[in-house]
Amino acid sequence: MNIEILKCHGSNNDFVLIDEMTGAYSFSEEDRVTIAKALCNREGIVGADGILFVLNSDVAEAQMRMFNPDGSEAEMCGNGLRCVARYVTEKLGKDEVVIETPEANLPVVKREEMYEDIPSFEVNIEPVSFSADSLPLHSPHHIHIEQPIPALSKDLTFTALSVPNPHLITVVPEVHDENLSWLGKVANQDKELLPNGVNVSYVQPLGDQKVFVRTYERGVGLTNACGTAMSASALTTVIVEMNQLNEEIFVFNRGGFVICTALKDGDDYVIKLRGNATYVYSSTIQLDVASSEIKEVKDRTLFEAENHAYAKMQSYAQEQITL
Numbered sequence: 001m002n003i004e005i006l007k008c009h010g011s012n013n014d015f016v017l018i019d020e021m022t023g024a025y026s027f028s029e030e031d032r033v034t035i036a037k038a039l040c041n042r043e044g045i046v047g048a049d050g051i052l053f054v055l056n057s058d059v060a061e062a063q064m065r066m067f068n069p070d071g072s073e074a075e076m077c078g079n080g081l082r083c084v085a086r087y088v089t090e091k092l093g094k095d096e097v098v099i100e101t102p103e104a105n106l107p108v109v110k111r112e113e114m115y116e117d118i119p120s121f122e123v124n125i126e127p128v129s130f131s132a133d134s135l136p137l138h139s140p141h142h143i144h145i146e147q148p149i150p151a152l153s154k155d156l157t158f159t160a161l162s163v164p165n166p167h168l169i170t171v172v173p174e175v176h177d178e179n180l181s182w183l184g185k186v187a188n189q190d191k192e193l194l195p196n197g198v199n200v201s202y203v204q205p206l207g208d209q210k211v212f213v214r215t216y217e218r219g220v221g222l223t224n225a226c227g228t229a230m231s232a233s234a235l236t237t238v239i240v241e242m243n244q245l246n247e248e249i250f251v252f253n254r255g256g257f258v259i260c261t262a263l264k265d266g267d268d269y270v271i272k273l274r275g276n277a278t279y280v281y282s283s284t285i286q287l288d289v290a291s292s293e294i295k296e297v298k299d300r301t302l303f304e305a306e307n308h309a310y311a312k313m314q315s316y317a318q319e320q321i322t323l
């Protein structure tokens with residue numbers, strides 16, 4: 001089958017966006033899994049951290065379904081939602097819309113550029129729950145904040161929350177990739193502890209409402225950035241490091257930076273996640289679903305100017321981390 005794709009990213013967490021609203025596709029659930037595995041494969045022609053299927057919705061302007069490279073579907077994807085926000089707002093000629101996701105209908109809005117020539121969007125990350133059952137995490141604590149998990153580490157403490165995909169957050173003085181990668185693998189293998197798997201993040205406070213976040217993503221591995229993890233990390237620092245609610249937290253990552261603001265609405269937390277939504281290229285691919293082989297890539301159109309603008313923003317972000 002021929003599929004039109006849009007390669008895009010948020011903080012260099014990269015996705016293949018497929019528009020099922022206008023494309024005359026009739027994907028089965030199996031097809032979506034096959035497409036995710038084939039197109040995300042880094043050794044293949046495309047390669048990505050996930051697939052964003054954009055569909056019609058009965059309750060919102062559009063629906064987003066996000067699949068990981070291993071074919072699993074996630075409850076939410078923060079960096080991906082900003083890309084979908086840009087795609088749908090531009091398509092409908094609006095500045096704000098609501099996107100249906102598996103667990104919530106989320107408002108998304110176009111914002112002032114966060115850096116020169118960077119299309120920027122803000123999305124709501126919710127519902128948020130600190131109940132261990134919401135991940136689920138098998139823990140002696142109903143609310144698992146800054147508590148050890150002996151099966152994962154002798155020294156570290158973890159905060160568990162769902163936003164609504166599952167996260168374990170650990171505040172550390174320094175981020176060590178190898179150690180995080182090991183932890184992420186072990187946490188995702190232990191189905192008694194975490195039956196649905198988990199995204200695991202290290203958060204390094206940088207002072208002045210700034211943090212650096214590195215994430216081992218469920219269904220992927222280490223990525224440049226994970227939007228829901230950065231949101232969950234920002235909220236965790238509000239609780240653990242005594243950062244302020246309602247104040248912007250600058251979250252730096254390997255692919256750039258985002259701005260998160262944790263709010264409280266009654267008893268519920270909501271996180272506002274603001275960041276880039278960058279188009280890399282559009283193209284048409286021919287996928288043989290039976291063999292999962294990508295046969296052809298044609299009509300590749302590069303979004304050169306915005307990729308150039310993003311490279312500048314990324315250099316700025318890397319300087320901030322090393323200062």
Ligand SMILES: N[C@@H](CCC[C@H](N)C(=O)O)C(=O)O
Pocket residue numbers: 013049050066068073074075076077078079080165166199217218219220225226227228229
């Ligand atoms: N990269 C995403 C999250 C994608 C889903 C995640 N791997 C999961 O399985 O929960 C983001 O930006 O939030």
